[in-house]
Amino acid sequence: MTGGTGLDGRVALVTGAGQGIGAAIALRLAAERAIVAVNALHPEKAQRTVDQIVAGGGRGLPVPGDVASADVVDALVGNVESSVGPVEILVNNAAILIMAGFLELDPADFDRTIDVNLTGVMHCTRRVLPGMLEARWGRIVTIASQWGRIGAKGASAYSAAKGGLIAMTAALAREVERNGVIVTAIGPGTVDTPQLNEDAAFMGCSLDEVRERYSQETLIGRIASPGEIAGLAVWLASDQAVALAGQTVLATGGRSE
Amino acid sequence: MPADDTGRPTVVVGADLAVVAAVGRQVRADGRMIAVAPAGPGPVSGSGGPGETEGFAATVPVDGGWDAAAARVVADWGAPRVLITCPAPVPRRHLADSGPGDWQAALDRNLGLAAAACRAFAPLARGHGPATIIMLAWEPSGEPGQVHLAAASGAIQLLALALAADLGGDGITVNAVTVSEHDLAASGPVLELLLLADAGYVTAEVLRAGTR
Numbered sequence: 001m002t003g004g005t006g007l008d009g010r011v012a013l014v015t016g017a018g019q020g021i022g023a024a025i026a027l028r029l030a031a032e033r034a035i036v037a038v039n040a041l042h043p044e045k046a047q048r049t050v051d052q053i054v055a056g057g058g059r060g061l062p063v064p065g066d067v068a069s070a071d072v073v074d075a076l077v078g079n080v081e082s083s084v085g086p087v088e089i090l091v092n093n094a095a096i097l098i099m100a101g102f103l104e105l106d107p108a109d110f111d112r113t114i115d116v117n118l119t120g121v122m123h124c125t126r127r128v129l130p131g132m133l134e135a136r137w138g139r140i141v142t143i144a145s146q147w148g149r150i151g152a153k154g155a156s157a158y159s160a161a162k163g164g165l166i167a168m169t170a171a172l173a174r175e176v177e178r179n180g181v182i183v184t185a186i187g188p189g190t191v192d193t194p195q196l197n198e199d200a201a202f203m204g205c206s207l208d209e210v211r212e213r214y215s216q217e218t219l220i221g222r223i224a225s226p227g228e229i230a231g232l233a234v235w236l237a238s239d240q241a242v243a244l245a246g247q248t249v250l251a252t253g254g255r256s257e
Numbered sequence: 258m259p260a261d262d263t264g265r266p267t268v269v270v271g272a273d274l275a276v277v278a279a280v281g282r283q284v285r286a287d288g289r290m291i292a293v294a295p296a297g298p299g300p301v302s303g304s305g306g307p308g309e310t311e312g313f314a315a316t317v318p319v320d321g322g323w324d325a326a327a328a329r330v331v332a333d334w335g336a337p338r339v340l341i342t343c344p345a346p347v348p349r350r351h352l353a354d355s356g357p358g359d360w361q362a363a364l365d366r367n368l369g370l371a372a373a374a375c376r377a378f379a380p381l382a383r384g385h386g387p388a389t390i391i392m393l394a395w396e397p398s399g400e401p402g403q404v405h406l407a408a409a410s411g412a413i414q415l416l417a418l419a420l421a422a423d424l425g426g427d428g429i430t431v432n433a434v435t436v437s438e439h440d441l442a443a444s445g446p447v448l449e450l451l452l453l454a455d456a457g458y459v460t461a462e463v464l465r466a467g468t469r
Binding site for chain 2: 224227235242250
């Protein structure tokens with residue numbers, strides 16, 4: 001899928017795009033000839049993804065920063081606007097996951113998870129939405145999680161934040177869809193990203209063991225690749241996504257718990 | 258709709274040829290799309306008309322039974338990669354004003370057909386690489402007189418979830434898509450999403466086509 005999605009020249013901002021799903025989405029959007037602003041907490045990670053985009057013949061710019069801060073978001077979006085134009089596609093992907101039982105989880109870590117995973121999405125969305133409404137075209141794709149639907153042991157804050165994103169997506173879509181702004185979400189199941197290292201540590205097993213365990217919990221016997229989630233995200237950034245406004249597309253391999 | 262590079266056919270099945278044709282137009286598949294209808298070519302429900310089978314490589318009747326129809330499809334075009342089952346129109350009628358026949362007809366033409374089609378085609382899709390089944394079901398609007406429609410639709414959605422569990426090990430994904438009777442065209446983009454090569458991790462889900 002390259003060039004057939006109508007994203008040629010569109011300005012996209014992908015948060016948390018220094019690795020994993022976010023990096024895969026940034027690269028796929030660039031392959032569709034979108035101009036991709038790459039956000040990551042650490043500047044070197046944002047630059048690394050931009051380097052990959054440029055090496056593939058695409059256009060990208062690094063906009064590192066912590067999305068939990070409204071001021072930082074304001075500044076980084078302002079950088080995008082002054083450099084390449086208003087953000088037309090926002091992919092809210094930045095997230096953290098600290099695996100710990102609810103009573104063992106430091107309240108500060110609970111708050112930080114909500115700040116990044118839920119409030120960060122609010123900051124980014126609120127910052128770019130006026131421009132989208134004015135242009136009467138915009139796409140907001142949020143990477144939620146199946147854990148936002150079913151919850152997960154050791155991930156109370158993460159599940160709460162992702163559940164909030166799913167509900168926020170449905171609510172915001174109703175507010176703005178008639179103005180050409182389509183808001184959707186994806187709820188991935190287990191994806192083969194560096195996050196699995198954290199899961200393995202929490203479970204006290206090896207990375208291969210956690211991959212095997214998660215695979216066995218799906219109906220189709222495997223975990224997802226970041227590229228699969230990226231493919232769905234790029235489609236949801238296209239004009240076709242109108243039919244799915246407000247929905248969260250769960251890509252879980254049929255994992256039920 | 259990305260062209261299917263496997264060379265395997267897409268099969269669209271339904272009790273109402275007009276609905277089958279409408280879904281077929283939404284899929285916009287290549288020439289290897291096959292329509293399968295229980296009563297054969299021509300309007301089944303009386304709502305059909307000329308040109309309904311345009312765009313299909315063939316229309317296969319089920320006069321000789323589902324297994325025979327499926328065998329013919331496989332013999333002539335190969336094992337299906339995609340099976341789409343379509344809902345049949347359900348007359349609006351209050352439950353208190355309807356008889357057992359109304360109930361049974363709604364179930365037979367929707368749930369029964371979807372189950373029969375999967376029973377016939379799914380075994381033939383095994384062992385040929387990834388395949389996907391998409392079951393379309395009506396989205397109840399909330400207006401009166403939709404008890405039969407709602408029951409049939411809900412049953413199809415749960416059938417899809419259960420089938421996904423049964424067929425996941427064979428590399429076959431199964432999902433349901435609900436669509437309004439008044440906006441069948443909205444199913445097109447959702448079908449397109451589910452037929453993406455990158456949608457192979459989406460299974461056992463119910464997607465709603467269109468906004469409300």
